[in-house]
Amino acid sequence: MKQARRWLLLAAALVLLPQAAYAQRKPKPPKPAPPTAPAPAGGTSAAPADADADANAAAPAAPAAGGDATATPAPGAGAGAGGDDICQITPDAPQCAAAKEINFAEEAKKKVHAEVYAVQQQYVIKARRFEIMPYYNFTLNDQFVGHNGPGLALNYYITQVLAVGVNGTWYGGLNTDSDFNFQNRRAARIAVPLNNYQVSGDLNFTYVPMYGKFAGFGDFIFNYDAFLEGGVGLIRTEPIPVIDPDNRKFDWNNYVNFDLGIGVRIFFTRWLAAVLEVRDIMFFDKIEALSIASGSTTSAPGTAGYANNPLNPDTWYDKNTHFTNDVQLQVGISLFLPTSFEYRLPK
């Protein structure tokens, strides 16, 4: 029996526990304006002891004069005592004139040109954050030799739209001489000078003029931005001996390059994004000479005949430098640090 009582108490507690939420006090309505509130019909005291009871009783009888906007008598709904009183005393009061003149049905049909920003708050704040971007690049414009390789970019965003950074790409051992070169040489008996790349590095500025969002399948929304970048750096290249592979052994050469790129970042989170960029690395490259020196290979350096010796490295290169565009597609991910940030203004 004692046990049953305990269960009874527990069950009662369980019943009563959720009711606590329903029993919370209602938020206090604004205090009624004492001077305009009509006296209760019964003529009892206007100052009841319980404030809550007072508010609940007074609210339906007298609209609050102060407080928030919802308490303002709505035009057309001013049948309450306060609204009528005001309009009787001062018929030219703005709210009384509005009640007479505004036709809400007509007003609702009017077209409203509300000014709304296309993207009200940018999804990612980049200012004063670091970006680490590992990527892999694929050659887009060279059907003779593919210069693919991994790279890493580090950027610091000085502002939301401007960053300064460095990037480097490694190509060594990953250059791919196309079969097309061989087919062309065999058929037309003409060789195309080919170059390998080893490494390139650049100091870059990045500008982010575009951002936006897309709805995917009308279901989910993702954010993106698009950026332009440009910079200057160095690239190391060497010709592949095609014309005279028996005598020519090239070394790596350093050249100043300029790079321009355009890319897009698709954000998965506020610190992680996928990056797709097309970048053009431009430089003046030296290529293999198409002709072979006609002299003897036995002439020693310093002798008169050495100038035409096919073993003389001075005869290996074409006399002109060639402006080269290495257009790359870079695919990577972008990590922003710190991973969190705070908006300066509320949404």
Next chain:
Amino acid sequence: MKRRFVKSAVAALAVAGAMSASGAAQAQEVELTGPLKGAPAIRHERLYREGRFSIEPTFSFSLLDQYRRTFLLGGRLTYNIKDWLGIGVWGAYGLISSNTDLATEIDNPVTGSPRDPLTAINVNHTGDPSQGQAMGYAPFTDQTAKMNWVLAPQITFIPFRGKLAIFNKIFVDADFYVAPGVGIIGIQERGDCGPNTTVNGQPLLCSNPASFALTSRTKFTATFAVGFTFYPADMVSVGVEYRALPFSWNRAGFDSRGTGTNGNFPDQQVNSQDETFDFNQMITISVGVALPLHPTISE
């Protein structure tokens, strides 16, 4: 009796308690059935495509060409059944073509490919060495293949629809689409030649200058395009598109394959075995007008 009553009361209170405790779950349900329940991700969306025809003049240029670039002028007509689905056709004519540096280099009469018996099968020339005639220069660029026209019935899927802000001043609606379809391509490439090819009952050897003439052919393939469409106004759109037309053709007109290990050696014949596969990529820029002139707006 009293004990039974207490037990019943306890049981009733326990059930009531359990039901009361489930009140929180009911409150959660209220959220799910609230005003946003079933609401679309975007309200009052401008449906630039749904129920509209779009007529788009296009300009295309090919990418990564080995011997000849093609510039195509054309148009795309699409009826958009839904905002995410359309059917249409793109057609274009190869208006201009230009030679690549490699083609120019091979063509060069002085420093280019020598016109001698070693290249007689592969490089255009005058005089037939098999007839004991002296060989001379003829343009290599006359034998390189060209793309004359393209017709591509296609379905357009528009999975992504959004907007972008440029310089925080210009706001443009945009969508991203994928358009798979069938590609029908009219090309001209060097015709078949070799001991097994006859013209007027006579074999047409590949060293014969007449064998370098181009022949019209039609290629069928699957094609796809991906692109962005921007809507600066209700009736006008601007688009940029990448397209691939993967098929095999003999772009240089060389005899490259046909015999030896895996057929990787020249066989003194030019035929379909010498064709090489290529994605035949191109970029298309378009400006479109949509009918009716004004888009509908979603709820």
